[in-house]
Amino acid sequence: MFNSILEAPIEALGPHAIFILIAYGGVAIVTLALIIFNILAYQKQKSRLNRLKNNNENTNLI
Amino acid sequence: MNKIKQIAPVKKMNWFDKIAHPGQFLIWSRYLILPLIIITITTFIIGLWYAFFNSPEDYQMGNTVRIMYIHVPTAWLSQFIYVMMAISSIGSLVWRHPLADVAMKVAAPLGATFTAMALFTGALWGRPTWGTYWEWDGRMTSTLILLLMYLGLIALWRSFDDQLRAAKLVAIITLVGVINIPIIKFSVDWWNTLHQPSIISSKGISMPPEIYTPLFIMLFAFTMLFILLQTNAMRTEIIRRKADRLMRKKINKNSGAKNNV
Numbered sequence: 421m422f423n424s425i426l427e428a429p430i431e432a433l434g435p436h437a438i439f440i441l442i443a444y445g446g447v448a449i450v451t452l453a454l455i456i457f458n459i460l461a462y463q464k465q466k467s468r469l470n471r472l473k474n475n476n477e478n479t480n481l482i
Numbered sequence: 483m484n485k486i487k488q489i490a491p492v493k494k495m496n497w498f499d500k501i502a503h504p505g506q507f508l509i510w511s512r513y514l515i516l517p518l519i520i521i522t523i524t525t526f527i528i529g530l531w532y533a534f535f536n537s538p539e540d541y542q543m544g545n546t547v548r549i550m551y552i553h554v555p556t557a558w559l560s561q562f563i564y565v566m567m568a569i570s571s572i573g574s575l576v577w578r579h580p581l582a583d584v585a586m587k588v589a590a591p592l593g594a595t596f597t598a599m600a601l602f603t604g605a606l607w608g609r610p611t612w613g614t615y616w617e618w619d620g621r622m623t624s625t626l627i628l629l630l631m632y633l634g635l636i637a638l639w640r641s642f643d644d645q646l647r648a649a650k651l652v653a654i655i656t657l658v659g660v661i662n663i664p665i666i667k668f669s670v671d672w673w674n675t676l677h678q679p680s681i682i683s684s685k686g687i688s689m690p691p692e693i694y695t696p697l698f699i700m701l702f703a704f705t706m707l708f709i710l711l712q713t714n715a716m717r718t719e720i721i722r723r724k725a726d727r728l729m730r731k732k733i734n735k736n737s738g739a740k741n742n743v
Binding site for chain 2: 433437439442444446450451454458459461462465466468469472473
């Protein structure tokens with residue numbers, strides 16, 4: 421199945437297609453990882469701040 | 483006689499102080515994220531469509547020229563981010579601006595990633611074009627040094643608990659390291675190298691519009707991606723520092739209460 425997906429671009433891109441596909445694939449994977457890491461880090465800190473704020477409010481109430 | 487207290491006049495915040503204050507930055511940068519996402523995705527779609535379906539093969543390199551559309555933008559970002567870090571270093575050292583520290587800190591991992599991508603795509607472009615993945619020439623060696631510098635700066639940030647001291651040291655080292663940027667830029671003119679010379683010079687652009695159009699679109703797309711990631715990472719770092727402050731406050735409060743008991 422994987423071979424059949426890659427067959428068309430390899431044929432279209434010629435003898436050095438593998439280099440082009442690895443370059444684009446590598447950059448795409450790293451970029452996606454960067455974006456996901458960026459979002460997850462934001463969510464983690466945001467929920468940490470909210471948790472601390474809530475705890476603080478509860479402590480003040482007591 | 484009543485003593486008249488002399489109160490120092492309160493310095494009015496100018497527009498720069500207002501937008502560069504970390505708290506203010508958190509507010510206004512929130513409205514930047516969505517437009518940046520839309521611009522980045524749109525320019526990437528247009529750029530990739532041009533790169534694969536609307537640009538010709540090179541008469542010598544054939545289809546491998548398409549690697550240029552990701553190699554040049556990542557290489558450009560690797561240097562652009564370092565220059566941005568150097569400017570932030572000045573802001574941190576001269577004006578001791580907290581937002582400059584934040585910008586400098588979060589840019590280093592992004593710079594390291596884009597430099598690694600530039601080296602990776604360059605190696606993959608070099609193999610079919612020059613017959614080798616790597617050559618110890620001026621451009622490649624100085625870019626490898628740039629990657630090592632980024633990694634060193636990240637390690638330095640992580641080795642200090644006191645972020646203010648870390649910021650000072652990192653800022654000085656970043657400013658010293660900025661000498662590497664003109665070396666990377668002019669290495670292809672100063673030394674004999676396999677690497678091709680700059681495509682943009684005082685004589686103009688040394689390639690046809692069918693090739694430089696997708697290249698410039700991809701340059702813009704990658705730059706927008708960096709601005710998006712940098713803005714979000716800065717927001718994350720400001721929130722992290724806020725949470726740390728709150729945590730310290732809570733610990734101090736708790737230890738104070740225990741001492742009173």
